Amino acid sequence: IGGFEGNAQTLRLLTRLEPKVIRADGTPAGLNLTRASLDAACKYPWTAPDAPVIHGHRTSKFGAYEDDLPVFNWLRQGAPAGRSCLEAQVMDLADDISYSVHDVEDAIVAGHFQLKWMDNPDHRARVVGYTQQWYLPHSDPAAVDAALARLEATDVWVREADGSRKAMAALKNMTSQLIGRFCLSALETTRGIYGTDPLTRYAAEMVVPEDTVTEIAVMKGLATTYVMTSVHRQPIYERQREVLSSLVQQIAAAGDRHLEPMFAADWRQADDDDTRLRVVIDQVASLTDASALALHERVVGPVPALW
Structure with a gap:
């Protein structure tokens, strides 16, 4: 039915699932936002079949399901x-x-790593490698390493945090200062090109210097290396996939029995099985971790303790 994509689900939430305004015919208008507001929330302004090819590969990201094309075409x-x-x-x-x-x-803070580990050539090479692999596939490793070195050279870089209040305050300061560094870089560069004219909708492009793009990617690479790809996290991710998949399968097989009232009404109004399956996914996508586990226990059975 077109898969699941968080950005496309956002459009669906804003325009039909979040109940604030109901049209005269009884159908939901979501939050009833303006075209400009919805367009601003549209990170990937295309459907899956129209997704662009980047570096020889079609991106898997998209901003609207086929089922939401009417409102997508309107906002665009x-x-x-x-x-x-x-x-x-x-x-x-x-x-x-x-x-x-x-x-x-x-x-x-969670104790997964310390920034001083970057002094170790093996750790550093892993971070550079994951930064390239996940975020900058066509970059030069030397440029990634240089970006890490620039961050290390700042006077806010916290090489080691021992859990004390002083260390936690230093980490908070590092976070604030780096956010300011990245934002100011983009702001000054964009204004340097476009001047002081109003920069709205399609009057300008956000311009982020290449060095800043690489520094942001390095920060992502650090988290990827020590959290996203850590061996002890993989079984948890796999169990999460199993929980969500089994929830969708079991709920879909039970008709509207396990659906919340709003989603049950959508399910009964659906014209075909594809639309009904999308309704089931809408409900599962709305769950928090805790509510997903509770629903899984009620519908499927307890989740093993590995979670």
Whole structure:
């Protein structure tokens, strides 16, 4: 039925699943946002079949399911094909910056690694390798290493955090200062090109210097190396996939029996099995970790203790 994609699900939430406004015919209008607001939330302004080919590979990211094409076409009316508006570019960069910096802080606080480990050539090579593999596949390893060195040279870099309040304060300061460093770089570069004119919708592009792009990627690479790809996390990720898959299968097989009232109503109004399956996925996608586990225990059975 077109798979699942978090960004496409966001559009679905904003325009139909989150109940705030109901049309005269009884169908939901979601939060009833403006075209500009929805366009600003559209990080990947294309459907899966129209996804662009980047470096020889078609990207798996997309911003709308086929089922949501009417509202997607409306919000993209008059917009250049495949191009995100400036507000969406700002949102995308803010997302990248916040996750890249906070994931490193969280990993250090959780005891997964210390930044002083980068003194070890093997650790450093792993970080450079994962940064390239996951985020900058066509970059020069020397450029990635140089970006890491620039970050290490800042006076806010916390080489070792011992869990004390002083160390935690230093980590918070590092996070704040790096966020400022990355944001200011993009702001000054973009303004340097476009001047002081209003920069809205399609009047400009967000310009992020290559050095800053690489530094952000290095921060992501640090978290990837010591959290995302760590051996002890893989069984947990696999169990999470099993829980979600079994939930979808069992709920779909039971009709509307296990669906919440709103989703049950959508299920009964659906015209075919594909639409009904999408309704089941809508409910599962709305769950928190805790509610997913509780529903799994009720519908399928207890989740083994590995979780």
